[in-house]
Amino acid sequence: MTEQENINLAAEIIQQGKHAIVLSGAGISTPSGIPDFRSEDDGLWHHHDPWEVASLISFRHSPEGFYNWFQPMAERITQAEPNAAHITLAKLESSGSIKAIITQNIDGLHQKAGSKRVHEVHGTVSTLTCVSCYVTYNVNEFLESYVRDGEIPHCRDCGHVLKPDAILLGEQLPVKTFQKAEAHARKADVILVVGSSLEVMPVAGLPMRSLENGASLIIINNAATYLDERADAVLRTDVAEVLPAILESVANV
Template identity: 60%
Template structure:
């Protein structure tokens, strides 16, 4: 059994109490939730993806359109990590919480589909998904599994089976708008919830970073579980600066079993 500091233990108990009192809880997750599954985040000093590469040079829509091979060269190690990743204990715990009717939706900034692999059903993907690819020419969409497996293994850029043009992973690159349907759903969930749990997000990327404020402005409680400070720590009811893969299962266990 994991041993927590007195401060962390108190925060876990308080967070669980807020969940038990809540009727419409929503979860917002970021890259920090998936780092225990072996997927690097973007902004951690020294280890984040943007500590090594300039995002606008490798992961922008303009780069993809003009030099897709450059994007895919950068993307291949990340695609391999995502392709082989398994949900961690926090993903499984959140799926349990949803199944028990304790959360209405998960809003995620992640593209790794680990929430779905763990069994979560209501997942709003703000930055797209690795589940599908779409042709840049004829817009034919394909399931990503076969194409990504080949790409990870050989580095072969995926091409459309209909017109032989480049297939783009259905993830949001710099310079692309968020998927409108997902954004509307996320705003609705944030405005209607009475509790928001933020996990593994630095809350630095707009407009998603503004969702917790929308919840707070309508009287919702806020719990933040993240290894680094966020701009909303001062407004949160509970802040836990610990590994999400350890603390989230502890919160969920107390919510469901007391």
């Protein structure tokens, strides 16, 4: 099928769905200037061993190493604005066409675009938690001094280092959030994968839960995924361009 035929088919599937959901990955935020993890040229893992800078073990051993590595990323997240893909999904949610957004991203751009029913299965950088007394802080209390000067945030109660509430390698996913995501995946009759390579388990297995219950699958991603052959429509193109086109087509169905 041509790209336009796939766009029209995706729109028709979404329009007919009773419980359509979205699974988004890093690829939805790259048009906003936030790098993904696995791209050969500018992916975050291209120049660093993730287990040395972004694992729970390495953070406990050297939080300074993590914060030094993450500082440029934090600056990009701070400056980033939702792109047309985030905004389109917020509109589809507002119209009732999408019931939930499950995201692997930690940047908060879905919420910034106006989405309300967002499940952050890999956590968030909007809050920080003390590694000792577990007091939680809003990141805005520390963000400016960290981005500008590299100042590592410490607990104001006990003085220990604060850890972002993003999930590091080797760390358990937020249980309640993932349970909600699984429930949506099992209930879904349509699942739209946007900007995810579907490589990181267990989140990458969520579309299978939907397929097992007879759901339709739409994949929008630059690279191939392990579920392309199972998908009803596959679009390997810029998410910020194709999602508005799908929204326009939905309105015309």
